[in-house]
Amino acid sequence: MSAKAARRILWLALLFCLPFPYWGIEVERGPAARLLLLTFMTGAVVLTEGGHDASIVGGLFLVQSLLALGLLWLLAGLLVRILPAARRGTAVAVLVAALVALAFQNVFHLPFARSGPQANLLGIFQ
Amino acid sequence: VRPLVSGLVVALAVTTAAAAPFERTETRTPCAAYEATRRPFFGDLHVHTAHSLDAATQGIRALPRDAYLFARGAPIGLPPYDDAGTPRRTLRLRRPLDFAAVTDHAELFGEHTICASRDLPGHASPVCSIYRRWPRLAFFLMNSRSTTSSPTRYGFCGPDARACLQAARTPWTDIREAAEGAYDRSADCRFTTFVGYEWTGAPGGNNLHRNVIFRNATVPELPASNYEASTPEALWEALRVGCLEAGSGCDALTIPHNSNLSGGLMFLLVDSAGAPITADFARRRAAMEPLVEVMQHKGDSECLPGAGSPDELCAFEKLPYQSFTAKFVPSRRTTPPPASFVREALKLGLAEQQRLGVNPFKFGLIAGTDTHLAAAGATDERSHPGHGGAGVPSATGLPVGLPDDIELNPGGLAVLWAEENSRDALFAAIRRREAYGTSGPRMVVRLFAGWSYPADLCDAPDRVERGYAEGVPMGGDLPPRPANAIPHLAVSALRDPGTEDAPGTLLQRVQIVKGWVEDGVVRERVYDVAGDARNGAAVDLATCAPTGPGATSLCTVWTDPDFDAARPAFYYARVLENPTCRWSTWLCNSKGVRCEAPETVGEGLERCCDPGYPPTIQERAWTSPVWYAP
Numbered sequence: 001m002s003a004k005a006a007r008r009i010l011w012l013a014l015l016f017c018l019p020f021p022y023w024g025i026e027v028e029r030g031p032a033a034r035l036l037l038l039t040f041m042t043g044a045v046v047l048t049e050g051g052h053d054a055s056i057v058g059g060l061f062l063v064q065s066l067l068a069l070g071l072l073w074l075l076a077g078l079l080v081r082i083l084p085a086a087r088r089g090t091a092v093a094v095l096v097a098a099l100v101a102l103a104f105q106n107v108f109h110l111p112f113a114r115s116g117p118q119a120n121l122l123g124i125f126q
Numbered sequence: 127v128r129p130l131v132s133g134l135v136v137a138l139a140v141t142t143a144a145a146a147p148f149e150r151t152e153t154r155t156p157c158a159a160y161e162a163t164r165r166p167f168f169g170d171l172h173v174h175t176a177h178s179l180d181a182a183t184q185g186i187r188a189l190p191r192d193a194y195l196f197a198r199g200a201p202i203g204l205p206p207y208d209d210a211g212t213p214r215r216t217l218r219l220r221r222p223l224d225f226a227a228v229t230d231h232a233e234l235f236g237e238h239t240i241c242a243s244r245d246l247p248g249h250a251s252p253v254c255s256i257y258r259r260w261p262r263l264a265f266f267l268m269n270s271r272s273t274t275s276s277p278t279r280y281g282f283c284g285p286d287a288r289a290c291l292q293a294a295r296t297p298w299t300d301i302r303e304a305a306e307g308a309y310d311r312s313a314d315c316r317f318t319t320f321v322g323y324e325w326t327g328a329p330g331g332n333n334l335h336r337n338v339i340f341r342n343a344t345v346p347e348l349p350a351s352n353y354e355a356s357t358p359e360a361l362w363e364a365l366r367v368g369c370l371e372a373g374s375g376c377d378a379l380t381i382p383h384n385s386n387l388s389g390g391l392m393f394l395l396v397d398s399a400g401a402p403i404t405a406d407f408a409r410r411r412a413a414m415e416p417l418v419e420v421m422q423h424k425g426d427s428e429c430l431p432g433a434g435s436p437d438e439l440c441a442f443e444k445l446p447y448q449s450f451t452a453k454f455v456p457s458r459r460t461t462p463p464p465a466s467f468v469r470e471a472l473k474l475g476l477a478e479q480q481r482l483g484v485n486p487f488k489f490g491l492i493a494g495t496d497t498h499l500a501a502a503g504a505t506d507e508r509s510h511p512g513h514g515g516a517g518v519p520s521a522t523g524l525p526v527g528l529p530d531d532i533e534l535n536p537g538g539l540a541v542l543w544a545e546e547n548s549r550d551a552l553f554a555a556i557r558r559r560e561a562y563g564t565s566g567p568r569m570v571v572r573l574f575a576g577w578s579y580p581a582d583l584c585d586a587p588d589r590v591e592r593g594y595a596e597g598v599p600m601g602g603d604l605p606p607r608p609a610n611a612i613p614h615l616a617v618s619a620l621r622d623p624g625t626e627d628a629p630g631t632l633l634q635r636v637q638i639v640k641g642w643v644e645d646g647v648v649r650e651r652v653y654d655v656a657g658d659a660r661n662g663a664a665v666d667l668a669t670c671a672p673t674g675p676g677a678t679s680l681c682t683v684w685t686d687p688d689f690d691a692a693r694p695a696f697y698y699a700r701v702l703e704n705p706t707c708r709w710s711t712w713l714c715n716s717k718g719v720r721c722e723a724p725e726t727v728g729e730g731l732e733r734c735c736d737p738g739y740p741p742t743i744q745e746r747a748w749t750s751p752v753w754y755a756p
Contacts, residue, residue, distance in 0.1 A: 025262070025263065025266045025454060026262065038260065038263070041252055041255060041256050041259075041260070042256070042263070042267075044252035045252045045253055045256065045267065048251070048252055048281060049252075049253060049280050049281055050278075051267070051271050051278075052274075053266070053267060053270040053271060054267050054271065057263075057266070057267065118523070
């Protein structure tokens with residue numbers, strides 16, 4: 001597996017599985033993918049309806065989303081560097097499996113969610 | 127037989143109508159229990175149900191009819207609900223209320239209905255998607271949009287907001303029907319309801335909210351919300367046009383609340399356009415707002431300790447922020463301005479009376495819960511489940527630790543002195559301000575003011591009759607002053623007896639709070655007039671058991687030692703119980719928290735040991751003032 005492919009796979013896994021703290025009225029610890037979804041939905045409201053407060057919240061979500069994307073991209077790159085090049089494919093698979101296993105525990109804290117403040121990956125996107 | 131009975135009922139109603147000291151605006155069976163010298167009725171005029179967006183987005187399912195059933199003594203289900211729709215918590219009042227009004231936020235009646243109804247256009251809009259998937263986010267976005275000084279409707283409301291206004295008819299009809307269904311029109315007169323709603327203007331996050339209470343079943347087709355009337359003046363005008371002068375028999379008034387969260391805007395001496403208030407404005411405000419809510423779930427608004435008042439007892443259920451915005455953005459917190467508090471407004475009103483000839487802040491005092499769980503009158507410190515709203519949500523799981531934000535409280539009750547438990551009698555009591563508020567307990571408090579009450583009036587068997595005959599009750603104006611007379615205030619208080627399993631607390635003392643204008647400067651002073659502030663009563667903090675002596679009743683005739691006939695003044699009574707445990711202490715004890723043993727402080731219970739919140743409180747009652755004008 002190439003380093004580039006490994007980095008992309010890890011980045012995606014981190015986006016969906018790693019609890020990432022962000023602020024928007026209340027503090028959540030959720031996957032960055034959820035933050036992206038919140039940004040998308042709030043952005044849709046801002047674009048269709050406008051509104052001062054919605055714009056502020058949407059802007060905050062957007063900044064944090066970009067930050068999350070960047071930080072997790074850097075983290076994925078760092079992990080790829082650490083992994084042994086000879087067994088990169090296996091190592092990436094193990095890491096992804098570990099992240100997925102983690103995400104199926106109630107590691108996310110989501111005051112905004114219908115699923116409840118403590119949730120796992122399934123609860124978030126159900 | 128039926129026509130004969132109906133005829134008798136109508137004849138009786140007409141007969142009573144002629145005799146009643148208040149106008150009867152509805153046809154109903156006369157109350158069997160009628161007392162010319164009036165009785166206290168306990169109730170709650172500030173109740174939210176699932177028709178309020180900020181309740182619905184917290185998983186509240188109870189509707190107005192559930193709130194009224196609860197107020198009459200039935201249990202109510204509280205969130206969270208399990209998959210079968212069964213509530214995981216229930217609550218029941220130890221004693222039913224005499225009256226209640228559901229006052230849901232009117233601003234988003236239509237939007238909320240559309241977002242929750244699959245078959246209505248707009249259901250699929252991004253806003254409604256957020257409403258369904260991220261209710262807490264919707265709570266913030268939708269509320270903040272609807273409460274600004276120039277609110278705009280969402281696009282899915284359509285031209286002239288027709289879709290949202292049409293959808294708003296569904297909850298408004300339900301509110302009206304629930305009030306009608308729960309109103310006891312029989313001769314028993316056990317329970318009275320009022321149709322009402324909350325107008326929710328909050329420019330810049332500063333609370334200007336008012337509850338609108340209608341006298342009878344004749345109400346406007348739709349409520350005037352912040353969208354239709356985005357200032358208090360516009361609200362009064364909308365009520366004038368749509369109700370008071372509509373020629374339909376409609377009558378209404380507004381009750382402001384949470385001035386403590388108004389950032390100083392609730393009692394400004396300028397109107398919404400920034401112009402100094404005029405005599406006409408003052409007259410309109412005084413006519414539309416005979417009462418103010420002095421205390422509720424989101425804190426006490428009586429007075430500000432420290433800069434605002436030297437009164438130490440003002441330090442009661444105070445919030446550490448001055449507006450809604452400051453609650454959510456701690457960096458914007460400042461000390462609330464004195465003008466956010468009712469006592470300051472009462473003082474300013476005296477000065478305005480001198481300037482304009484009219485007092486714009488001639489308020490009587492009540493309290494309420496502002497429950498967002500439909501739990502009308504749920505003020506018990508022993509079993510506070512939180513009231514939702516601005517507090518801790520419980521839509522998706524039982525709150526971990528404290529069920530409410532530590533700075534909030536279970537709220538209080540409104541008490542009205544009326545001849546009978548009917549809408550007209552209670553509404554008349556509100557209009558004449560013969561009302562008081564309590565922080566939850568049901569102590570019975572009377573206040574009369576006159577010029578010549580004898581010192582032994584408390585012992586007279588006809589003291590109430592003489593109270594009325596020789597003076598005025600709470601809420602009134604002292605009659606013209608005889609030469610060289612000084613005000614005599616007759617005040618009496620009976621402790622709340624409580625119930626067998628939850629006995630009430632003994633009384634500690636009665637105070638008279640006086641405000642006056644002296645050389646153009648407003649002043650205040652608090653007098654202890656009965657009871658004993660140092661009676662030695664205390665509380666065992668480990669068990670919450672009260673100890674020490676207290677009074678079951680207090681009564682005195684007090685004369686003002688500092689009276690100056692040239693200075694306008696007001697007087698109101700404050701009745702204090704012996705100290706008892708605050709709700710947070712009851713709860714923290716039940717969870718086994720001992721602050722000296724950190725290992726006993728579980729998750730979510732950290733604030734049990736916050737020194738900023740006292741373990742005990744002194745429950746209290748505040749009467750409406752009486753006013754003296756030179």
